[in-house]
Amino acid sequence: MKSINWPTILVIAVLALFPAVVPSDYYRHIFIIALMWVVIGSAWNLLAGYTGQVSFGHAIFFGTGAYTAGLCVTKLEISAWWGMLLGGPVALVVGLLIGWICFRLRGPYFALATIAVGEIFRLIATVWRDFTEGMEGILIIQTFRSKIPYYYLALFLAALCITVIYLVTRSKWGFYFVAIREDQDAAESMGISAFRYKSLSLMISSFFTGLAGAFYMNYMGFIDPQVVFSLHYISIMAILVGIIGGVGTIWGPPVGAFIMVLLQETFRSSFFGLLPKWISEAHILVFGLLVIFVIRYMANGIIGDWSKIQRLWSKDRELLSASGRN
Amino acid sequence: MAFFETQRLTKAFGGLIAVSDLSFKVEKGEIFGLIGPNGSGKTTVFNLINGYYPITSGSILFEGAKLNGLPTWKICKLGIGRTFQIVKPLRRMTVLENVIASAFNHTSHMAEAREKALEVMKFCELDRKGDYPAKGLTIGDRKRLEIARALATGPKLLLLDETMAGLTPQEQLQGVELIRKIRDTGITIVIVEHIMHVIMNICDRILCINYGQEIAKGTPVEVANNKAVIEAYLGKE
Numbered sequence: 001m002k003s004i005n006w007p008t009i010l011v012i013a014v015l016a017l018f019p020a021v022v023p024s025d026y027y028r029h030i031f032i033i034a035l036m037w038v039v040i041g042s043a044w045n046l047l048a049g050y051t052g053q054v055s056f057g058h059a060i061f062f063g064t065g066a067y068t069a070g071l072c073v074t075k076l077e078i079s080a081w082w083g084m085l086l087g088g089p090v091a092l093v094v095g096l097l098i099g100w101i102c103f104r105l106r107g108p109y110f111a112l113a114t115i116a117v118g119e120i121f122r123l124i125a126t127v128w129r130d131f132t133e134g135m136e137g138i139l140i141i142q143t144f145r146s147k148i149p150y151y152y153l154a155l156f157l158a159a160l161c162i163t164v165i166y167l168v169t170r171s172k173w174g175f176y177f178v179a180i181r182e183d184q185d186a187a188e189s190m191g192i193s194a195f196r197y198k199s200l201s202l203m204i205s206s207f208f209t210g211l212a213g214a215f216y217m218n219y220m221g222f223i224d225p226q227v228v229f230s231l232h233y234i235s236i237m238a239i240l241v242g243i244i245g246g247v248g249t250i251w252g253p254p255v256g257a258f259i260m261v262l263l264q265e266t267f268r269s270s271f272f273g274l275l276p277k278w279i280s281e282a283h284i285l286v287f288g289l290l291v292i293f294v295i296r297y298m299a300n301g302i303i304g305d306w307s308k309i310q311r312l313w314s315k316d317r318e319l320l321s322a323s324g325r326n
Numbered sequence: 327m328a329f330f331e332t333q334r335l336t337k338a339f340g341g342l343i344a345v346s347d348l349s350f351k352v353e354k355g356e357i358f359g360l361i362g363p364n365g366s367g368k369t370t371v372f373n374l375i376n377g378y379y380p381i382t383s384g385s386i387l388f389e390g391a392k393l394n395g396l397p398t399w400k401i402c403k404l405g406i407g408r409t410f411q412i413v414k415p416l417r418r419m420t421v422l423e424n425v426i427a428s429a430f431n432h433t434s435h436m437a438e439a440r441e442k443a444l445e446v447m448k449f450c451e452l453d454r455k456g457d458y459p460a461k462g463l464t465i466g467d468r469k470r471l472e473i474a475r476a477l478a479t480g481p482k483l484l485l486l487d488e489t490m491a492g493l494t495p496q497e498q499l500q501g502v503e504l505i506r507k508i509r510d511t512g513i514t515i516v517i518v519e520h521i522m523h524v525i526m527n528i529c530d531r532i533l534c535i536n537y538g539q540e541i542a543k544g545t546p547v548e549v550a551n552n553k554a555v556i557e558a559y560l561g562k563e
Contacts (some may be wrong), residue, residue: 176427185410192399
């Protein structure tokens with residue numbers, strides 16, 4: 001792939017112009033959340049897709065970042081924006097410690113360990129009321145009433161995250177990550193310290209996820225443990241974003257993020273109020289069906305199987321034009 | 327000081343003694359054969375040398391330094407490369423990417439690693455298959471890829487674990503050529519092999535083990551005529 005290509009420039013241009021073209025705060029909000037998920041999904045993908053260490057616990061880092069920003073206000077009495085500087089590094093340190101424990105385990109056992117650690121973090125944040133305010137959560141006053149500053153900040157974070165991950169995957173580290181994913185024993189015998197490079201991958205991944213968490217605190221103005229440390233809304237969502245878009249690809253998670261957020265919003269709003277309310281309850285069911293469909297027919301996700309999709313498309317058109325002639 | 331040596335190397339899996347009291351020396355620049363019937367402990371010896379299994383007792387010395395307890399990747403950095411009997415291609419990488427990943431062992435620069443990888447692939451006659459995904463290779467090419475990957479790490483000592491098994495006679499001849507070519511570049515080789523005409527042809531010295539113990543040591547002719555070796559392979563009259 002060339003380092004500069006037209007589709008990328010087109011995507012950036014469309015996203016940069018979006019708030020100017022679309023005046024609705026509602027749609028701007030959806031895009032801000034989608035861009036935040038681009039960051040989380042891409043970060044998860046570096047660890048799971050490239051390095052092969054499937055995490056079911058990315059809420060740990062998201063929540064840590066969000067609480068770092070929140071605690072800046074409640075404990076340090078400084079602006080939550082400091083969280084944008086501190087959230088990433090704090091999440092990175094947490095990631096390093098968790099990796100130190102969990103990377104003794106391989107494959108599904110690592111994944112199970114991350115679920116357990118994630119739940120531990122959620123429970124601590126819930127129970128330790130003196131520190132985290134428990135279930136009451138942390139409420140701050142947002143800096144901007146307009147969505148536009150948040151939109152461009154989210155866009156910047158997404159672009160930064162994708163760029164860093166793109167550069168990493170094309171460096172020595174990237175080769176080492178994929179080698180570990182493909183065969184850890186072979187990688188070790190090639191001079192690769194699996195533990196060291198898995199930790200590096202986790203550190204980059206947790207840094208960006210923590211950054212997204214700090215952004216969430218600043219943007220939403222409210223967090224509580226059930227949201228930011230949620231297994232379902234954060235950890236599983238990160239996996240879905242990765243799987244739908246395509247693991248182990250640069251553009252998979254960004255595409256997955258937009259699909260998942262738009263889909264979630266479509267259901268949450270009961271198809272923008274057009275269908276009865278109970279439809280909003282069905283979104284988890286639809287997520288499940290979507291995952292089954294993707295795994296069955298496009299195991300590499302939308303981007304990973306893009307050539308396959310294109311082939312089907314052209315075949316369909318051929319069939320159509322053939323039947324048109326008859 | 328020997329280039330490489332094991333001293334009273336022993337490995338026990340619970341009550342099973344897989345390698346017992348094994349001492350041997352490998353001189354710089356030679357091709358050293360390790361033979362023995364199935365299950366005699368040859369691959370276990372390799373797994374001990376490159377740190378995949380912890381040593382029960384005894385020690386391994388490489389250029390005078392003790393390897394005991396070092397992790398596999400550090401042993402590779404010191405200059406011991408190995409291939410696996412059951413090949414481990416990095417399946418979803420291309421052949422070139424496989425070798426580049428190895429070539430990063432002594433450099434962090436992509437251009438250098440790539441150059442080294444291309445050089446090694448040419449040496450192993452894999453240069454025309456660089457863009458093939460590793461999972462699509464034939465068994466012969468997979469074995470070559472194993473060797474290329476081990477060479478790209480820049481080893482002084484190369485452990486080859488049955489790189490000829492499953493190859494056609496023609497491929498075996500090419501394999502023998504390749505191993506000689508590697509030795510001619512100054513790399514010392516320890517080879518485990520079942521195919522007798524291969525091992526008898528290329529080895530300078532051979533160690534034969536059975537039940538993890540030494541039963542014969544010497545030149546190929548000496549070992550081939552040794553009574554204990556013949557009994558281990560063919561049984562007693």
